[in-house]
Structures are given as structure tokens and as C-alpha cells.
Amino acid sequence: MSSYSGQIAGWMAPDFSPAMTVDSTETITALVAEYSAALYRVAYSVMRNSAEAEDAVQEAFMRVLKHRDKLGEIRDIRVWLVRITWNVVLDKKRRGKTRPESDDIADFARVLPSADRRADEEIISSQEHARILALIDRLPAKERQALLLSAVEELSTVQIAAVLGTTESSVRSRIFRARRELSALLEKEGVSQ
């Protein structure tokens, strides 16, 4: 009954509590400063497009803002944020709101370190990465997700397991299987020089 009356009150009047608002705003701003880069990498591992990855991170923080009253209950804030971002990214990927795959090669060529490389080497390398990423996309979902999250250095195996909702040993075996299968695919495709 109290929640019902609270809901009625919510319809009739704005839910404005200055102390909590200031606190939550500061908290979220601090979270953005601390975790946005890591979340960007998580998003980028799936989207492979800087604009889309940034958009996913923004959407993740919008969800955090929506559920800011739960911030005090979260035990591992990093895992919580990564899980939100991961869900956002998977939703986006499912809806097919990504750019065509051909754009990924150009994206990779742009981010490659170019100080001690020749232009033709860069092109070959970016093409090689693009082909390996295309092969990663052909892996089974569980193995692929574990492998992609393992690429993010900020995440430990325990944290990856928490994000994927499984055990640490399961994550390890998924990564192992993913790498083995990827090697087999590479051998079949003849990617190596």
C-alpha cells in the first residue's frame, strides 16, 4: 500500500531530493572518469567502431543514472558496469545497428601504431587483424564472448566469469576452446604468411 501511495505521489509531484541528487551525480561523474576507458574497450571489442563503442558507453551510463538509487547496493562496481555495457553492446549487435564490416578494416588501420611501420606493412597487418576478427565472429557465442572479454586487460578471469554469469574454470576452458578453434580456422583459411 505504501508503494502504491508512493507511486501516486510520484505521478503528482516531482521526485526531487537535492542531497541524493548531488551525491549520485558526483558518484556517476567519478565512475565516468574511472571506468569509461575500460568500458569503451569492452564495447569496442564487440562493435569495432569507435563511434558505436562510445555510444554504447554513453547508453550504459544512462542506465546507471536511471538506477542510481541502487549504487549503494553494488558490491563490485566494475563488474556491474561491464555487465551493463556488455548487455548494451549485445543488444546493439543483435539489432544490427552496426556499420558494415568493410569499415572495420579502415578503423583498424587508423588505430594501428605506425611509428616504426611502413605503409604496406600497416595495410597487410590491418587486413590480417580484420580477417582474424571475422574468424572470431564465426566462433560459438560463449567461446567468442569469453575470448573478446579476455582481450580487455582490466578484466580478470574472475570478473569475466561474473560478467558472463559462469564460473572461472568455465571461462578458462571457453577461452582455451576459442583459441584452439580459431587456430584451426586460421590454418584452414591459410591466413599465416
Next chain:
Amino acid sequence: MKENYDEQIDRTLRLLGSATPVPGMEDRIAARLAQAHVSAETPRFFRPPQLVFGLAAAAVACVVIVAGSISHSRHILPIAPGLHLPGESQPGVGAASAAHVAPQPVTTLPQDRPRSVRQTENGRAVISSHAKKPAGIAVPKPLPSTEGTR
């Protein structure tokens, strides 16, 4: 060769994991959050939740279904006698190509009474002796009274 593949995979994963955002991403996120926060704080005197809209839509749908059902049942036309061609809509199950002949209408009698009702005397059917009978049909005559002979 296997090591070569592993190296390639590691290189790609390292590259994937070392992606850096375009400078100013934090500021852009903060600006968007602030904008969303401000719009969330603006006073709203009446903010019906989605549940209310859902219930209202369900109620309207129920009313439409009931009203449509009643209207349909009131507007069912009687089956007209005569030959119904396959093109017409007909109730029941049957071959689509079959011609369905409706039952012939029952005409009312001139005497305004049904045919099955007979006027009887003492509950027994009586055939009048003056009734016009077709030739070749023998009608038994009533037996003469035998009470006088006894």
C-alpha cells in the same frame, strides 16, 4: 606454425584490448548525463506510468471485442431458401465446390392450422363415410349391432 597462429591471435586481441577512445569522451558522456539529469528533474504534475496505459489499452480492446461480438450476433441474417451457390458464404462444413440446397420453405395452410393436427371424435380418427375415396380402395363398413340377437 601453431605458434605463428597464436601470435597472430594475441596481436589481434592486444590491439582490440588497447583501443583508446576519441579524446573528450568523458566530457561528452558527462554532458549527456547532465542533460538527461536536468530533464529528469523538471516538474511533472501528472506522469501516468506505462502500466496505466497498458491497462487502458487492454480495457479498450476488451470493450471492442465484446461489442463486436454482440454486434455480429445481432446482425446474422437468416438463411434464405433456394439454391445457394458455392460462391456465397455458408455456414457448416462441406465441400467448397458442392452446391448446397437449402430446405424448402413450409407453406402455411389456408385453414391456418398445422397439417399434423387432426380433428378427432372421442380421441379416435374417423373417416367420414361421405369422404370421397379413390376407386379400388375398400373401406370397411361398420358392423351391424349384435346386441339384439343375443
